[in-house]
Amino acid sequence: MTKTTLVSLADSLGVSRQTISNVINAPHRVKPETRARVEAAISASGYRPSAAARQLRTRRSMNLGLRLMPVHDGINGSILDRFLHALTETAQRDGYRLTLFCADSDADEIHQYEELLQVSDIDGFVLTGTHHGDQRTAWLLDHDVPFAAFGRPWNDAEDPRRSRHAWVDVDGGAGTAEATAAFLDDGHASIGFLGWPAGSGAGDDRRAGWQRTLAAAGVAPGRIQELTASIDDGVQTGAVAARHLIAAGATAIVCVSDSLALGAAMELRRAFPGVPAAVTGFDDTPVAAAVGLSSVAQPIEAAARHAVAVLTHQLAETTTGGAGVPAPEQHLLLPAALVRRTPYPLDTGIPTAGTP
Amino acid sequence: MTKTTLVSLADSLGVSRQTISNVINAPHRVKPETRARVEAAISASGYRPSAAARQLRTRRSMNLGLRLMPVHDGINGSILDRFLHALTETAQRDGYRLTLFCADSDADEIHQYEELLQVSDIDGFVLTGTHHGDQRTAWLLDHDVPFAAFGRPWNDAEDPRRSRHAWVDVDGGAGTAEATAAFLDDGHASIGFLGWPAGSGAGDDRRAGWQRTLAAAGVAPGRIQELTASIDDGVQTGAVAARHLIAAGATAIVCVSDSLALGAAMELRRAFPGVPAAVTGFDDTPVAAAVGLSSVAQPIEAAARHAVAVLTHQLAETTTGGAGVPAPEQHLLLPAALVRRTPYPLDTGIPTAGTP
DNA sequence: TCCGACTGTTTGATCGATCAAATTACTTGT
DNA sequence: ACAAGTAATTTGATCGATCAAACAGTCGGA
Incomplete structure (x- = not known):
């Protein structure tokens, strides 16, 4: 059995190739009865137009x-x-x-x-x-x-x-702002932020959400400056940076990613034993869900x-x-939507800290 | 400026289209000097053959x-x-x-x-x-x-x-076997396995690696049966199933995925406080690396x-x-290669168990 | 000198569709 | 009943490459 093509189908139906082409691309130009007959033949033969031929002529590849x-x-x-x-x-x-x-x-x-x-x-x-x-x-x-x-x-x-140009985006800044506000409501005064190095658009936006929320709450610019760190993504880097923020007085930390948040959670748990770690991540990854980490979810x-x-x-x-x-x-x-989770106490005893 | 095509390029060079086609598809057929001349013209004009035209003729799309x-x-x-x-x-x-x-x-x-x-x-x-x-x-x-x-x-x-048919695969069974053997060496007698429901090929293979290692070590078939669970992927499901295995006497658990391993690690830590959780995951995901989870890495x-x-x-x-x-x-x-990591004690206090 | 073998290059046909214009069929108004 | 207009369909040309075969040019050997 040979491959069905526009011409072969047209011949077997007794119509011209263009008519079939029209049935496919401009059905309104074809008389309803002809159309029905062609459509039946198309589905019966399993005909599919060749993308290459179409592309060659129309300059569109789909x-x-x-x-x-x-x-x-x-x-x-x-x-x-x-x-x-x-x-x-x-x-x-x-x-x-x-x-x-x-x-x-x-x-x-x-x-x-x-x-x-x-x-x-x-x-x-x-x-x-x-x-x-x-x-x-x-x-x-x-x-x-x-x-x-x-x-x-x-x-x-x-x-x-x-x-x-057209764009879609998720309002990450609003997400981190919501997270920050939630911590303020919980009574936290010093809320840190773990972010990526400046320049990444989305990362800067998320930092800005935290920043403007603190500023609106009356935190001094100098203090805000002390409460943020710019680091590459990763759990370890997050833990290390979180330690510095905690040393600077942070009791809660908003993070630009779940990886960083995971690291931060470990340090918060160590610094404030017994208290649920006040930390939020970003992206609401399965890990965050599994570990019970609050996170900003993107649609x-x-x-x-x-x-x-x-x-x-x-x-x-x-x-x-x-x-x-x-x-x-x-x-x-x-x-973006903050997914609040019961903050399970986390303790993974990073070696450098020497947990028993 | 109009788009360069085989013909336009051929005309401007004073050769035929086929010669240019040959330079591209069968260079050995063209006289070296002609070839050089054509190649120069090609890169000068930035000519690239149209995929559609080529595909239409050759029936290959690349x-x-x-x-x-x-x-x-x-x-x-x-x-x-x-x-x-x-x-x-x-x-x-x-x-x-x-x-x-x-x-x-x-x-x-x-x-x-x-x-x-x-x-x-x-x-x-x-x-x-x-x-x-x-x-x-x-x-x-x-x-x-x-x-x-x-x-x-x-x-x-x-x-x-x-x-x-051709295939590539990773010897997951050997990986879990290695992990199981390592636990045996460490003195574990009852080593459990958390796997996916039967039928998934890779999952069954990984279970088989654990199974044959235990069998070779003289563990009775009935006992082996007791030490395994088949569940869907996830940290929570892993924790739940791990609890059952531990109740059945398991002191170490080999897992078919890092998600399950993460859950199992929490439970092992709770069951055997102070002792590093004896658990291995699979895939060596970033999370495993970050949390210090041993895992079987796939190349x-x-x-x-x-x-x-x-x-x-x-x-x-x-x-x-x-x-x-x-x-x-x-x-x-x-x-596959077992990546052994210092097993940090994990404790994420799953609510149902009620950690302080 | 002429033929065959080989090398390098060119020409005609083709892949399977769409476009644009031509053709035929069918209405409609006057 | 006929021109004009619209609807439905068909025909020729084209997109840009490759294939297959024909065509010229070179060379060595009888």
């Missing part, structure tokens, strides 16, 4: 590109899992597929864009890990490439809401779905010419 | 398919991250790209194969999460679709080494690289006709 960030940067671990899954699933529902690629740097990523656009006619990209002075968005805008970013544009000068699936929706809408528009369905929100800030 | 497993099945979390990354990177180096797709079930996955093959001319697939009675491998073999599996074929009857990047190597070799072979580079190992069992 493929979306996504750079896989190096392990342990930005969204990682189980968050990546959830994000990827939602992205793939949504794209698939809309007839798109996801193509992955790696890049060493933003410059390399841009180079990959060129390659993917020229060679594979990738229709658009999903960006993650936006940061200050991001070259990528500028390049994509300059070249009229459709894309949606997960992460706001972080150019201080500009209001994200006026950005020329990551919703973010992924929206990113795809924005992107596919943009793509549909360039084809149809603007009519049709209303555009989804171009700048969407989703709320 | 795309590999990978099903994204539902979150929390098989390889998950940070393991997925590492696996995906290595896969994408290796594929990219070999000129392939990775296309993701979702499926609800194995049957649905097979349905996606058909779609992807017919529509997108996907060249081959990488399979994960092989299990008993896997329909997918049979289908792919029947349809002569190139693929490489991460995971052995688990048909009890058959010797994996004789399997008709997941190596596995991914090998899977791609096998697949690309297979693909190259069907084109060139069999000559060229020697075939990589078709059935490769990579060693």
